[in-house]
Amino acid sequence: MRKAFLLGLFLLATLLSAATLEVLWMGWPKDQVMPLIEEFQKQNPGVEIDIQLVPFGQLFQTIEVRLSSGGGTPDVYIVDGPNTASYAARGYLLPLDDFFSTQEKAAWFPSSIVAGSYRGKFYSVPYGTSSAGLFFNKEIFEKYGVPLPEESLDARMTWDEVAELAKRLTIDTDNDGRPDIWGIVIEQIDRPYLLFPLAQSLGAQVLSPDGLTATGYITSEKFVEAATFYWKLFNEWKVAPQGVNDSAIAREYFGTGKAAMLLGNEWNIVRLLKYPEIRFGLSPFPIFPGGTAVTPTGSWHVGINSKTKKQELALKFVKYITGKEAVIQWYLANGVAPARPDVYEALPEIFMHPMWQMFLQEMKTTAVTRPLTPGYSQYELILREAFNSIHYGAPPKQALEDAAKKIDRELSKYK
């Protein structure tokens, strides 16, 4: 009797635990995330999604600590695209090739599948993607008699043209010696994400093909040339404000008419609605004269813990949350670009908008994924510090050479 009771209890416990899935998620607003989770629970009675929303500032540390202590949880976790290689190399991610057919994978942009793969295996399912372009404030252009840039991919401006515009539109309205309108503000001033395309447009490679050497790549003549241009924006022409290293603040500058142009992500289409007073246009991501068009891309992915004890349920959840229906809902709630072309087709009233069409075209033709390396987070942080220093006036060549040395030391452990 007692034995049977205990056995029953044990069975009940396993049943209960089998039906709970631990999910570590990015700290997006609850009122945006929870409806999606509740919908899944409704579709799968008896399943509980135990979701943790981790603020961005603590997200990567939390993932590191939770995964490095072992134990198979969280079962499912959010992965910043470029971190796929790092987690995969350390065995934290379940290879997904057996569970996603080629046909299924075709639902996503090819660049997103590349970003979710490492050494030929598919590890993290795309949840969103991104693109970037040059937003401009029509009123400022008109007020100061500067012709508006053409909002077309065929009229992609060169960086030299952008610099000229920025110089004309950096304006000291009250004559106190400091600009009151800046020519251009860069969203996320030191993020390699936004700055790689400058160098890539000149033909530079940003990391060796095996992903383990930076010297000779970020120190190449082309890369330094791009970084020098960046340096000039802040230090020689002084057309961009220093020290704006927050996306929301950069948008604030642009949205309140304190900057004529904003080099920023596609999400600004939605987020600039907070500033109903400005009329803005969108020009494609600029290139250097004679260079090739390159745009940044990539965003969040979803991965499954390689040690999960609830693989089947985890897969079910991942397929749900990255599936068409959920991503449509997610876009409507949050506004980050979907990584699935079918979502764009499903919402024509939104995505037929010329700005979205421009970004969509960029994603399909000019998008270049960030380099695939198990040491991406180290590489990115060091490069970020270098870009930060450069924008504050450090000599670009020296800053990049120092950074390359540090990066190579960090990456050597993956050899």
Added chain:
Amino acid sequence: MFRSNRAGWFFILPAFVFLGLFKIVPIGVSVLESLRQTTYTGRSYFVGFENYTYLFFEDPTFWNSFWITLIYSLVVNPLIILIALVMALLLNENRFFTKFFRTVFFLPTAISFAVVSVIWSVVLDPHYGLANGFLTLFGLPAQPFFASTAQALWCLVFLNVWRSAGYWMMYFLAGLQNIPESLYQAADIDGASAWTKTRKITLPLLSRTFAFVLVANTAFNFLTFAPVYIITKGGPRGSTNLLMYESYKSAFVNLDMGRASAITTILLGIILIFSLFEFKWTKAGFEY
């Protein structure tokens, strides 16, 4: 002082168990980690003092961070303590406004360091923030604050004073209550001035509280991390790259636990050395 192993251990035992388990074991692991290196796959091996020798003799950033941390602490420590002490002395007696001002001074402490950092990053915006609004109102030129290699570290000092002075004031207030009223009455009869009373009675009898605040504040400030992480990321150009931020980067970005632990162990050593001097200086010795 009572000589009794049994009574002594009886009183410290519960705390000893909690501290031993949840603090000393992890600290021990961390210190031992500083003698090891870990491969990216998680295998770790003993390397002796290699992490330390690398920091001391080869690391390109360690000494810069070391000096910055030292300067920062040497400025911010006395500043916070001085302001906290003055505030506590001004608010020690119960008058109609005492409660109000005490609470106002305590307000910033009720906001976490992370949120305080976000607030000050926007207040000190290099171009349009509240602080620059003030400066222009008074006809002064706007300042770059965190966007300047010359000002960023002092902005960190400023931020820390704003956030912490009220907190340490509380300890001084508590300590002041231990000073017997009779001493002041005696001094009053002798016609002593307020300054004399402060110097001859208050400060000497506050020495134990003073030692506490000095040592605790030293440790807190050497371990400053949140504002660097949230506002400056060590910049501009390395000017706010405090040791804790270097350690954090090693631990959670570079996956180099050896270097991270070596840095925090060095910090522990520095704090201990400072504390020793502080105990000596305040004569509130290690042993009474």
Added chain:
Amino acid sequence: MMRRYKKPLVLAAEFVLLTAISLFFILPILWIVASALRPSGPLYTYANPLTLQTFFPTTVTFDNFVHIFKNLHFGRALLNSLLVAVATIAISVLICSMAGFGLAKFAFRGKNLFFFIVLITFMVPFESIVIPLFVLVKRLNIDNTYFALILPAAGNGLAIFLFRQFFSEVPTEILEAARIDGASWIRIFRKIILPLSIPAIVTVIVMVFMFQWNSLFWPLIATHSSRFEVVQVAITAHRSTEDTSWANLFSSAIAGSLPPVILFFFLQKYFVRGISGTGLKG
């Protein structure tokens, strides 16, 4: 007991000085409060140039507060943090005051070692012990419970250090007299030491409360279910690399700072001369 009152002029000077200091503390907070009470909009509109509106909004709305409580369940986070803080205080005050007494009034083997341990516990950054601590908490099988948030914070070196400093001020002769009268150590601790140390106890209550109230990283590691979400996690989540919701951030930061302020406001009445320590010092 009566003391000579200060001259009105001195009092006025002190008042002016205090007002000046308090402006330094309160102006940024006033701006945050004003921003939270305004309908959400651009951040810097009222910050620069500076006007009276910077600190006193013309249209006041509580929508931002309603939103965080109604749609983002901020109340749940407040309750969690409150529960964790109160439970930690209960354990902490007891064990830390005992240890402080042990250190202040007894000579015993291992005392210096213990004091050394007490000191280094607050000299090591939490970030460097988080991984071993998490492994330990998992091994004790208390991860994802309130215990994981409470127990590791219960032993507080800073609190022990503070109690030690304060208990040292209690004259040993009183304790000796009580011993001669046959009082046990526990009785002495309860009936003499603790009643004489109200300011110290109050300070430790605030200290431990603040420590738990402001913790952010450990709760994220130690618990993962949303039902354990604590207040700082709920506040910090409003800021990310893609966007920052200033209205939500500011209103939750204000709501989240009220409990510690209220606690301090009511407990500070114990920081009044004459309540304890009267004439005890030799």
